[in-house]
Each structure stands twice: as structure tokens, then as C-alpha cells.
Amino acid sequence: MDCETTIWMVVLFLFSSAMYCVFGEPQVPCLFIFGDSxxxxxxxxxxxxxxKANYKPYGIDFxxxxxxxxTNGLTSIDIISDLxxxxxxxxxxxxxxxxxxAQGVNYASGAAGIRNETGTHMGQDISMGLQLEHHRDIVSQIAKKLGSEKVQQHLNKCLYYVNIGSNDYLNNYFxxxxxxxxxxxxxDQYAVALIQExxxxxxxxxxxGARKFSLFGLSLIGCIPHGKNDSLCVEEHNRAALLFxxxxxxxxxxxxxxxxxxxxIFINTAIITENSLKQDMKxxxxxxxxxxxxxxxNEEPCQNxxxxxxxxxxxxxxxxxxVLANMAYNAPVPAFAHPMDISHLVKL
Structure with missing residues (x-):
């Protein structure tokens, strides 16, 4: 077993045994989530x-x-909400x-992207633009509940988690x-167009009313297992993600x-997950x-x-x-979160 794999196994052990405890009030009064699958x-x-993933074996550990x-259990934003x-x-x-x-809503949709057409070859999804429209609806409902004077003060304190863009490559550009x-x-032109939108x-x-933004970058999308029979990553895909x-x-x-x-703030997902994504594809x-x-x-998944x-x-x-959630929340090195991590952002 090489050094990189050994480090990855140690990280897996540490975080697979991590426990999350709730003490008192949440660090922010509300959390709004925008993203994809x-x-x-x-x-x-x-x-x-x-x-869609509303069937077994998805959720086997949830x-x-x-x-x-x-996934089999918690998503990254589930874990961050615990933290x-x-x-x-x-x-x-x-x-x-x-x-x-008033405590938050999750608008994320599998296959969705920044662009409206992204992922639609698979069927319906809720693009970033539609997620924004859903948020307008929720804000109007919260305003009726809290009153027009208090709603902005409330929303200003919330955390806005935005993790989208992978499908604009995997289920569009490529x-x-x-x-x-x-x-x-x-x-490069495509990354510019995506960012502009x-x-x-x-x-x-x-x-x-959003004032605290946690923006997640793309992972190394060229190293996902789909369509691969070996451990090679598609560098063209990775370069595109890094441009974005x-x-x-x-x-x-x-x-x-x-x-x-x-x-x-920017969460550097590619660096945080680099070791895990470059393991043996088999x-x-x-x-x-x-x-x-x-x-x-309903097929039985792996045991380990x-x-x-x-x-x-x-x-x-x-x-x-x-791993991603913990590093995004409390980044041990500056390269993981710029200019700060989530734990510092929510204290502002």
C-alpha cells in the first residue's frame, strides 16, 4: 500500500468514527441550500x-x-448542519x-446545473434559476410569518450554501x-459563461437578503468512476473543473x-477530496x-x-x-477555504 493510500485510509478511519453533538441553539438561525445531487x-x-435516489440501497446507513x-448515509450539508x-x-x-x-430550506436537485438545460436529457430537474424562484416563494412566506421589518434582519444572519456546477460539465459540456x-x-470560454450566469x-x-455565502468549488470530476475501467483520470475534465x-x-x-x-467564502473541494478521488477505480x-x-x-451494496x-x-x-464537511467547516490549512472556513463565517 503506497503512502497516499495509507494517508487516505487513516483519514477514513478518523472521520468514519466521528460523532456530532448538538449543544444549545444553532450557530445561525437558518440555512438555505442550493445545489445538485x-x-x-x-x-x-x-x-x-x-x-432520483429514493430507493434502496441509497440511504442504507441513513x-x-x-x-x-x-449516497448511503449523510450528505456533506447534512453533516455541516450537524456541525x-x-x-x-x-x-x-x-x-x-x-x-x-424560517430555519431553512433545501432547494438542491439531482442533475441540476447553473444552466437551465443541464441534465434535462435525464428528465426534469430544478436548475439554479428555478431554485432561486423557489427561494423567492419561501422568502415571501417567511415575510408573512415574521413581518416585513424583521424578515431582512433574519435572512441576513442565515448561511447560504451553494454547491452546483458539476452537472454543467458532466451532464452538459462533456x-x-x-x-x-x-x-x-x-x-475557458465555457467557464467564463458559467460563472457569469x-x-x-x-x-x-x-x-x-443573503449576506453569508459558502460557495463550493467542483471536485476532480475527471476522476469519478463512471465510464472508466482503470485508475486513470480524464485530465481534460479535471482541467475544466479547475478553470471553473x-x-x-x-x-x-x-x-x-x-x-x-x-x-x-470559497471551499476548495478539489483539493480537499483529491486523495479520495484518485484511488483505484476498481x-x-x-x-x-x-x-x-x-x-x-434493491441490489445489496458492499459491506465495508x-x-x-x-x-x-x-x-x-x-x-x-x-471529510469534505469537516474540512469545509474547520479548515486545517488555508488552501481548503478562502478567505475563511464556515466556522468563522457564521460567527461574523
Whole structure:
């Protein structure tokens, strides 16, 4: 076993045994979640799409079983909500009836992207633009509950978690048989176009009261197991993701100057998860997958799930989600979070 793999196994052991405890009030009064299948907790369950995970073996390690989470247990944002002190997981927008929406809503949707067309070859999804519209609806409901004078003060204190963009590559740019973007843009031009559209949504969130933004970069999408029979990563895909990340980090610096009453941070997902994503592809995935790279319904997954970085061919297992969540919340080195981590952001 080489040194890199040994380090990864140690990290897995440490974080797979981590326990999260809740003491007192949450560190922020509310948490709003925007993203894709990495954060989806059930918004796709009733959509006409192949991108859904409300069946076994998904959720095999989650207390409530399959919920629509694309992993065996907790997602990264589930773990972050634990670390923030919430005594419950933020409900999906599709299931907010009777819940306290003033404490937050999860708008994330599997296969969704920044661009409206992203992922639609699989069926319906809720793009970033539609997630923003859903947030407008929730804000109006919260305003009726708290009153117009108090709603902005409340929303200003919330954490806004945004983790989206992978599908704009995996389920758009690198699928030329379904989407024309690869023929219209080179990699740098596409990253510019994506970021330009993304920042319009971020500005819209700011106008709706958001002041604490946690923006997650893309992982090394060229190293996911889907479509691979060996340990080789597709460097073209990784370079594209890093282009996007560099531009997103620049947006963070720019917005921190343009909006002095707000704070934006960048979480460097690619660096945090680099070791886990470059392991032997033959042992990466835990569940038996179909041609779409997702788990085959009701097939028995692997037993030693803490040793498998991926649950299916696209989505990390809970143990990797724990690593990412802990490093994003309390970054041990500056390269993981810029200009600060989530634990410092929520204290502002």
C-alpha cells in the first residue's frame, strides 16, 4: 500500500468514527441550500427523471432509509448542519408543508446545473434559476410569518450554501451528443459563461437578503468512476473543473469588495477530496450500478462502505462527505477555504 493510500485510509478511519453533538441553539438561525445531487434530500423524488435516489440501497446507513439522498448515509450539508448545531436536517423544498421554513430550506436537485438545460436529457430537474424562484416563494412566506421589518434582519444572519456546477460539465459540456455547448465554447470560454450566469444568481440572493455565502468549488470530476475501467483520470475534465474553481474564487474576492456588508467564502473541494478521488477505480464504488452509473434498485451494496470513496459511479459515500464537511467547516490549512472556513463565517 503506497503512502497516499495509507494517508487516505487513516483519514477514513478518523472521520468514519466521528460523532456530532448538538449543544444549545444553532450557530445561525437558518440555512438555505442550493445545489445538485450532492445536496439533494428529496426534491427529485416526484419528478419525471432518472436522476432520483429514493430507493434502496441509497440511504442504507441513513436513519430514515431512502429519502432521495444520492449516497448511503449523510450528505456533506447534512453533516455541516450537524456541525452548525441544528437538531434536524433542513427539509427539501418539495416537502416543506408543516415545517419551520424560517430555519431553512433545501432547494438542491439531482442533475441540476447553473444552466437551465443541464441534465434535462435525464428528465426534469430544478436548475439554479428555478431554485432561486423557489427561494423567492419561501422568502415571501417567511415575510408573512415574521413581518416585513424583521424578515431582512433574519435572512441576513442565515448561511447560504451553494454547491452546483458539476452537472454543467458532466451532464452538459462533456455530453456533445445531447448538448451543443462543447462546440460553442472552449473550456475557458465555457467557464467564463458559467460563472457569469452564476454570479447573477448570487447577486439575486444578495438582493433577497443573503449576506453569508459558502460557495463550493467542483471536485476532480475527471476522476469519478463512471465510464472508466482503470485508475486513470480524464485530465481534460479535471482541467475544466479547475478553470471553473479559479474563476469562482476570483468572484469571491470581487464580491467581498463590492458588497462590504456581506461575506463570501470559497471551499476548495478539489483539493480537499483529491486523495479520495484518485484511488483505484476498481474498488471505488460500493453499490452495483446500471448503465446510468446509479445504483440498481434493491441490489445489496458492499459491506465495508467506509472503505469505498464512492457509493455509485458519481456520488461519494458518507465517509467522503464527512471529510469534505469537516474540512469545509474547520479548515486545517488555508488552501481548503478562502478567505475563511464556515466556522468563522457564521460567527461574523
Amino acid at each position: 450532492l445536496s439533494d434530500s428529496g426534491n427529485n423524488n416526484d419528478l419525471a427523471t432518472d436522476a 436513519p430514515d432509509g431512502p429519502t432521495g439522498r444520492f 452548525l448545531g441544528f437538531d434536524h436536517y433542513i427539509p427539501p423544498y418539495a416537502n416543506t408543508n408543516g415545517t419551520d421554513i 455530453l456533445p451528443q445531447h448538448y451543443p455547448t462543447n462546440g460553442k465554447y472552449n473550456a 452564476h454570479l447573477t444568481y448570487l447577486k439575486a440572493l444578495y438582493e433577497l 474553481n479559479n474563476k469562482l474564487k476570483s468572484v469571491v474576492d470581487r464580491f467581498n469588495k463590492e458588497f462590504p456588508d456581506a461575506k463570501f 474498488i471505488l464504488t460500493c453499490c452495483k450500478v446500471g448503465s446510468n452509473g446509479q445504483c440498481i434498485p 462502505r467506509n472503505l469505498h470513496p464512492f457509493f455509485d459511479e458519481f456520488h461519494p459515500s458518507e465517509v467522503v462527505n464527512k
